[in-house]
Amino acid sequence: MNIKKLFAGILACVMLLSLAGCTVGGGAPAASTPAASTGGDAPAAAPAGAGESSLKGQNVRVVIGSTSTSGDSYMIADLVTRYLSAEMGFNGKVDAIGNAAALDEIANAKGDGKTVMMFHDMTFLSVLFGSVDEQYALENMTVGPRIGQNPGACFGAAAEAPYASLKEVTQYLIDNPDKTVSFNIESGATSHLCFAAYYLWVQETYGDEVAGRIKAIVGGTTAEKLQRLWDRNADVIYGDTSAFAQYTEEGVQDQLKMTMFGSCGEVNGVEIDSMATEGVTFNGEPFVFAKDFCMYFPKDMDAAVLAEYEAAMQKVTENPDFQADMAKLFYTALSADEVTVEASKEFIYNKREQSQELIDRSPSLDSLT
Numbered sequence: 001m002n003i004k005k006l007f008a009g010i011l012a013c014v015m016l017l018s019l020a021g022c023t024v025g026g027g028a029p030a031a032s033t034p035a036a037s038t039g040g041d042a043p044a045a046a047p048a049g050a051g052e053s054s055l056k057g058q059n060v061r062v063v064i065g066s067t068s069t070s071g072d073s074y075m076i077a078d079l080v081t082r083y084l085s086a087e088m089g090f091n092g093k094v095d096a097i098g099n100a101a102a103l104d105e106i107a108n109a110k111g112d113g114k115t116v117m118m119f120h121d122m123t124f125l126s127v128l129f130g131s132v133d134e135q136y137a138l139e140n141m142t143v144g145p146r147i148g149q150n151p152g153a154c155f156g157a158a159a160e161a162p163y164a165s166l167k168e169v170t171q172y173l174i175d176n177p178d179k180t181v182s183f184n185i186e187s188g189a190t191s192h193l194c195f196a197a198y199y200l201w202v203q204e205t206y207g208d209e210v211a212g213r214i215k216a217i218v219g220g221t222t223a224e225k226l227q228r229l230w231d232r233n234a235d236v237i238y239g240d241t242s243a244f245a246q247y248t249e250e251g252v253q254d255q256l257k258m259t260m261f262g263s264c265g266e267v268n269g270v271e272i273d274s275m276a277t278e279g280v281t282f283n284g285e286p287f288v289f290a291k292d293f294c295m296y297f298p299k300d301m302d303a304a305v306l307a308e309y310e311a312a313m314q315k316v317t318e319n320p321d322f323q324a325d326m327a328k329l330f331y332t333a334l335s336a337d338e339v340t341v342e343a344s345k346e347f348i349y350n351k352r353e354q355s356q357e358l359i360d361r362s363p364s365l366d367s368l369t
Helices: 003-019 033-037 072-088 099-108 122-128 166-175 190-206 222-230 241-248 303-317 320-328 341-361
Strands: 059-064 091-096 115-119 141-150 153-158 181-185 214-218 236-240 258-261 291-298
Touching: 059 072, 059 099, 072 091, 072 115, 072 141, 072 241, 072 291, 072 303, 072 320, 099 115, 099 122, 099 291, 115 122, 115 141, 122 190, 122 341, 141 303, 141 341, 153 190, 153 222, 153 241, 166 181, 166 190, 181 190, 181 222, 190 214, 190 236, 190 341, 222 236, 236 241, 241 258, 291 303, 291 341, 303 320, 303 341
Parallel strands: 059 091, 059 115, 181 214, 181 236
Antiparallel strands: 115 291, 141 291, 153 236, 153 258
16 A cells, blocks of 8 residues: 555545544434544543433534534534533534535524534634625624633644744745745634734744745645645645644654644643744734634524523533543633633634734735745
8 A cells, every 4th residue: 555545544534533423313423533533532422312401302503614524623513512412402413514604604593502603713813814704703693602722723744844843944944045835724714823923923033035935825624734745735734733643653654744833822731832932923922822612603692592502511611521521632621701601702802803913914825825
């Protein structure tokens, strides 16, 4: 078997096993495979209908703004949906339909709680970056409880690359004035913002000549980014530590082996330097931008059902089993106070405001591709 076929097989297995985290025809989704891929034991699926709420026995569709079933958006949504299914007694299923489609679903769904979007900062970043229409602004939906944080979205490169950190990427560009380094990111996503922060820092610190050789490749699921890296059609890709970690372990074939660096925050249980510890700054301050995941509902959401979700999420986030499952994926569980609707809305709106300045200063991707 040649290496390319082996890699394709690994990717197919990751996607198929992740898809197995959803049931068909009701019942709480089965345990998510990614927990096992990080070395932990996946939690047992909670029995459907075990909890109590006005949604007891109902089917609930959880849409995410990604089409990947191997990235952090699916992993955390699958985990939270299983715990909420048990707590509220509904039959939840995660549907990976992509950012634009998920936003459209929430804009047109009924406010009965049977359609939920669980997604990260791309929800508002895609509007700020102009990737989607203003009609999908936060003001036109209901911000629900936050569900967790991923500080471990990061950059990754082939282990054979002449750099294993953002510092070394920068030094490589300085030492090789005829070279470029391409970064595979997603437009309007956290990767776009973190890439922009790195680019602006290099530009400010080392000038346009060095920064001008930092290039962007736009688009792709986690699996597609990994394929580009395998093919060496991208030098650096952006994704999640829980998706990349298996390719950094001993015994991985040379063509597949990766290094991870420049995470957007400090990650417990993973030896990786964050962008801040690598010296990347914005407005003179260390740059930190962990991915914050939240529930989003239609604008006319039923207040009573929203309160049920809030109460259930408060119980879930304080559940030691949930906290342990989040830790296995290197994610951060929040406190009961942090996941209230009021606190979540304030947090998300403030984060959107803080992101605007960086976006206003970011170069157009058209000039960097």
